[in-house]
Amino acid sequence: MGILIANEVVDEARRTNKELLMFKVDFEKAYDSVDLNYLDAVMVKMNFPTLWRKWINECVGTAKASILVNGSPTEEFPIERGLRQGDPLSPFLFLLAAEGFNILMNAVVGG
Amino acid sequence: MYHGYGVGNGSDVRVTHLQFADDTLIIGEKSWLNVRTMRAVLLLFEEISGLKVNFHKSMLTGVNISDSWLAVALALMNCRRGNLPFVYLGVPIGGDPRKLSFWKPVVDRIVGRLSSWNNKFLSFGGRLILLKVVLSSLPVYFLSFFKAPAGIISSIESIFKSFFFGEGGEGNGKIAWIK
Numbered sequence: 315m316g317i318l319i320a321n322e323v324v325d326e327a328r329r330t331n332k333e334l335l336m337f338k339v340d341f342e343k344a345y346d347s348v349d350l351n352y353l354d355a356v357m358v359k360m361n362f363p364t365l366w367r368k369w370i371n372e373c374v375g376t377a378k379a380s381i382l383v384n385g386s387p388t389e390e391f392p393i394e395r396g397l398r399q400g401d402p403l404s405p406f407l408f409l410l411a412a413e414g415f416n417i418l419m420n421a422v423v424g425g
Numbered sequence: 426m427y428h429g430y431g432v433g434n435g436s437d438v439r440v441t442h443l444q445f446a447d448d449t450l451i452i453g454e455k456s457w458l459n460v461r462t463m464r465a466v467l468l469l470f471e472e473i474s475g476l477k478v479n480f481h482k483s484m485l486t487g488v489n490i491s492d493s494w495l496a497v498a499l500a501l502m503n504c505r506r507g508n509l510p511f512v513y514l515g516v517p518i519g520g521d522p523r524k525l526s527f528w529k530p531v532v533d534r535i536v537g538r539l540s541s542w543n544n545k546f547l548s549f550g551g552r553l554i555l556l557k558v559v560l561s562s563l564p565v566y567f568l569s570f571f572k573a574p575a576g577i578i579s580s581i582e583s584i585f586k587s588f589f590f591g592e593g594g595e596g597n598g599k600i601a602w603i604k
Contacts, residue, residue: 316448316514317514317570319443320518323440323452324509324519327430328489332430333455333487333488333489334455335430335459336450336451336452336453336486336507337483337485337502338451338485338507338511340483341476341477341478341479342476342477342478344447348474348475349475352475408446411474412444412446412447415442415449415466416442419427420441422465423427423439
């Protein structure tokens with residue numbers, strides 16, 4: 315769908331000699347950098363029930379990490395960002411994160 | 426604040442942005458306000474979501490926009506200049522599907538998939554499955570958006586045929602249909 319719209323827009327701009335500006339956004343390490351607190355905030359805004367949010371946070375936010383520094387592990391710390399690679403839930407959670415961009419764009423169009 | 430690109434005579438329908446998973450395209454009319462708003466929105470989104478926009482890999486593309494104007498916009502956005510056919514969701518946008526060069530990536534990709542699969546190492550049935558399942562889905566994705574010239578269709582088919590029946594020449598490419 316998006317491809318068809320993008321193509322039509324470019325085609326129309328060329329045909330009618332209208333000025334068109336397009337910006338293709340490249341997100342760096344998209345999955346690895348989603349802020350989990352932000353994700354939860356999005357789910358609150360979308361009226362996800364508390365129980366659901368608890369389940370999802372349990373799935374995604376309970377991982378802990380520890381780093382080996384000179385051979386000795388540091389104290390464990392909770393992971394604050396990043397969806398898990400290969401997790402069946404991750405694509406859907408990323409859509410929730412990306413929805414924030416959609417909301418922002420719609421806000422600047424309306425305002 | 427932001428003005429999307431108006432499609433049609435009355436410009437009633439305004440396209441502002443397209444999103445599919447992490448592939449995002451922001452579309453608008455030419456104005457400084459738009460460029461500044463685009464940048465502000467992206468920086469704001471970076472801040473709240475933790476996602477980072479790679480401005481060096483992002484591309485600003487203009488249609489019917491002068492080079493000098495675009496150059497200043499590029500400096501403002503701190504990004505690369507995109508040229509017209511550019512790839513969105515794996516498909517070239519703004520190309521001419523009637524030209525043979527438009528289909529070159531498709532043909533190249535098929536040839537690339539086949540060259541590593543020497544047909545001698547696969548059985549007859551194996552080759553059939555490889556062609557049917559893997560390779561025909563490649564052009565089908567493109568063909569669901571664009572009408573291909575007849576020449577491209579026949580050249581793809583001839584690649585398929587020569588892979589299936591063995592590369593031509595030396596008589597090894599022949600099949601005994603009747604015994």
